[in-house]
Structure formats: structure tokens, C-alpha cells
């Protein structure tokens with residue numbers, strides 16, 4: 417995902433310095449080209465050898481280190497960088513950058529770069545609350561520096577408060593979002609639905625399905641990475657909410673219908689990846705149904721068909737649906753595409769290994785309005801999300 421991207425990681429002198437080793441290791445696995453600059457204080461906490469091994473590049477920590485090439489290191493690195501990340505960022509380093517001080521290799525290289533700079537602070541909560549630190553952060557934010565808020569928690573010094581380095585995976589997400597994708601969906605509103613719905617039988621029981629929500633969440637996340645304004649209407653899932661998008665949590669198909677209809681008009685692209693229950697119990701009992709001697713019959717009534725309703729309403733918006741089948745995949749998918757007035761249908765066969773619910777991969781067949789059929793190979797749901805959004809963008813361009 418980060419192949420061909422050069423990321424410079426600045427490590428400062430704080431307890432959380434060891435966590436940057438994890439970040440560098442994860443970025444390497446995403447195929448980024450990595451360079452590490454350590455401050456003098458950082459070397460009191462962790463050895464440059466650790467970063468050298470993980471980044472597979474020399475670690476720079478001294479302005480006046482014996483040069484390894486004719487290039488002036490801080491300038492060449494500053495120019496080469498697609499992204500800079502300072503992690504952990506000390507109060508001292510934030511203060512230096514905010515005030516234009518360039519008295520070590522890290523602050524000097526940051527001063528010379530035109531790439532985006534992400535700053536992930538970690539410090540004692542009283543330091544973080546200090547008005548000088550806060551003013552420095554505000555000043556840098558106003559200048560376009562991207563901050564990853566520290567978490568509230570128990571700090572290394574024993575205090576409890578805000579100052580703990582943000583979650584490593586959240587930092588990686590922000591890096592990906594900043595550097596991995598072209599912002600080709602900028603200015604577009606993308607409405608996505610994900611997950612199952614729950615249809616209440618009584619206050620403790622419900623009808624649902626095996627949808628994990630992973631496909632819809634991948635689409636929402638990748639759309640956000642590509643600069644879209646995303647609204648995600650999600651049924652109940654175990655997935656982490658996606659930061660930086662509008663999340664609307666719903667339970668039942670009726671709630672999902674309401675939420676989708678409320679946001680449909682402003683959407684340019686609508687992708688319905690949710691597995692909405694076709695039926696709900698006709699009557700949801702007010703009190704728990706007690707066990708009885710005989711069998712119990714629950715009468716089901718039809719839920720509104722959200723995709724069909726959208727198909728009737730769309731004007732020049734792009735409407736994409738999903739079809740999950742266990743047989744006659746292409747036939748059923750084509751029928752659904754026409755009946756519901758979709759621009760594209762993403763069909764997958766639940767019985768194929770590596771496709772369908774809960775897994776991280778999918779094997780999809782894409783069918784468009786012209787009847788063109790594309791069989792996609794097995795790929796991650798993030799990769800498939802990328803392909804679907806490419807198609808959505810192309811259809812959107814055609815319609816406008």
C-alpha cells in the first residue's frame with residue numbers, strides 16, 4: 417500500500433520512543449521506504465540499531481555526522497520525503513518546530529521539508545495541558561501540521577490524564593490516509609451502508625445474519641483516504657468506528673431505511689454493502705416471550721427494500737448494490753441490477769472460499785448497466801473497495 421512512498425520518522429526523547437519501533441516495523445510491512453532521524457535524547461531511550469534494523473537504512477542522529485554521500489543529508493531527506501512523522505513528539509520538539517528553531521537534525525530537516533508533517537505527541541498530562549504546549553500545537557495546526565491526539569490513560573509516570581501516545585494502529589491509519597492515495601474523490605459525498613440489521617422478536621431476541629460489516633467499512637475507509645466526505649450507516653458490528661467520517665449507528669432495517677433516506681439527497685455516490693434483513697417479526701413483543709409447551713410461530717412481515725426505493729429516486733447519482741448468493745450468482749445479480757436500477761452490482765458467492773461474510777478477502781464479480789461482466793481475483797476487502805470506488809468515480813464522471 418505504501419510502495420514507492422518515502423516516509424521520514426523523527427523519534428524524540430520520551431518513554432514512548434519504543435512504540436515508534438512498532439510503527440516503523442508496520443510501515444516496512446506496507447512496503448514504505450523508511451528513514452529514521454533520532455534526537456540526542458531519543459538515544460537515551462532506545463538504540464539507533466533497533467531502527468536501523470527495522471528500517472533497513474542508516475539512522476541519522478547528528479547534524480555533523482560524517483557524511484555518507486556528497487548530498488547534504490537534511491536537505492536531501494527533506495526533499496525526498498512524501499511524509500514526515502514525529503513520533504513520539506516531545507513538548508520540546510513541538511516548541512522548536514512551532515517557533516522556527518532548527519538546532520538539531522530533526523528540527524532542521526522538518527524546517528526544510530515541503531511534505532505533510534504528522535506530529536504524534538506523548539508526554540505527561542500536566543505538560544500536555546500547559547498553555548505554552550497547547551498554543552504551540554494550535555499554531556502548528558493552523559499552519560497545516562497534522563496532529564494525532566494523545567490518549568487519556570495511565571501514563572508512564574503514574575499520573576492519569578491525556579498524554580499517552582495515540583494507538584499505534586490509529587497512527588498507521590492517519591499515515592495511510594495522508595500519503596497512500598490520490599485525493600481523487602475530493603468534493604464528493606459518498607454514502608455507504610454496512611453490517612447486518614437486527615429485527616427484534618422481543619426485548620432480548622432478534623433475527624439477524626452473519627454480515628460482519630467489513631466490506632462496507634473498507635469502502636468507507638478507502639473513500640475517506642481518497643478525500644471523499646463519507647457517511648457510513650452501520651448496523652451492529654464489532655468493528656472500530658472510523659474516525660473522520662460521519663458514522664450513523666442503526667439496529668433495524670427500518671432505522672437503516674430512515675437514515676439512508678435522510679442522507680440520500682446530498683450523496684453523489686451511494687454504495688449499499690449492508691446485509692439488510694428482508695423480513696422482520698410482524699409483532700415485536702413488549703416483554704420477553706416465555707418458554708411454552710408447544711412450538712412457537714413467529715409471523716414475519718416484509719421490510720422496505722432500501723435499494724429498490726433508492727433506485728426509484730436516483731437522478732444523476734451513482735448507485736451501487738451488492739448481491740450475495742449461494743447459487744446462480746450472475747443470473748440473480750443481473751436481475752437485481754435491472755430491477756433496482758443500479759449502475760453497478762458487486763456479486764459474491766458465499767460458497768466460494770475467501771469470499772463473503774467475516775473474512776478479510778473477497779472474490780467479486782462486477783456487472784454494470786451495459787451487462788459487462790468482470791470477474792475479480794481474490795483480493796482484500798480494502799483492495800476491492802478501491803476497485804469499486806474506481807468504477808463509481810468513472811460512472812460519476814460519465815454522468816456529469
Ligand SMILES: Cc1cc2nc3c(=O)[nH]c(=O)nc-3n(C[C@H](O)[C@H](O)[C@H](O)COP(=O)(O)O)c2cc1C
Nearest residue numbers: 428429430431455457458506507508509538539540
Ligand atoms: C525518563 C524521562 C522521560 C521523559 N519522557 C518525556 C515524554 O514522554 N515527553 C516529553 O515531551 N518529554 C519527556 N522527557 C523530557 C525530554 O526528554 C526532554 O524535554 C528532552 O530535552 C527532549 O529532547 P528532544 O525533544 O530533542 O527529544 C522525558 C525525560 C526523561 C528523563
